[in-house]
Amino acid sequence: MDDSKVVGGKVKKPGKRGRKPAKIDLKAKLERSRQSARECRARKKLRYQYLEELVSSRERAICALREELEMYKQWCMAMDQGKIPSEIKALLTGEEQSKSQQNSSRHTKAGKTEASNNAW
Template sequence: MDDSKVVGGKVKKAGKHVGKAARIHLKAKLERCQQSARERRAKKKPRYRYLEELVSREELEMSKHWCMAHDKVYKALKNILISTRY
């Protein structure tokens, strides 16, 4: 079935005209979408900062363990060299 109307000698199809209410609805929808995007970006920043700090702490702990292991190896080699010297 054809939903066209004849107005003033011109044929108009239903659904082609966007009324004021529909434009307001679209503006509201766009504003909600933009606000939601702003909120997501605001949440993302602290999350990434937290993850970066977490990784930094883990890297620092790894470095500490490497340094402690290096010190143990150094002391062991020093003791071996001292004991073989005499």
């Protein structure tokens, strides 16, 4: 007697359950694995390059900030001794000039708008 069963129009033979092992070409599988490893190494290399560039840019920023801090410390020490550093004088006079320019441009703009309003 035949042990095969008819289920849903298909003849099934008794045997092991589950997926049948696929007949994969071992050379192709090995080559895919090698390619995947190459791609992984390339991604890792790019990630490390990016991180190294990020670290070096941050280190440059830190050095610039330290220099700026040292400059401010020297200015403070000079002002404690009663001296006003030339850089601060230049900054103050530059700000005063820019304020006076802004004020004069505001007055001219205001004068123009008043004159145009009076024309109506």
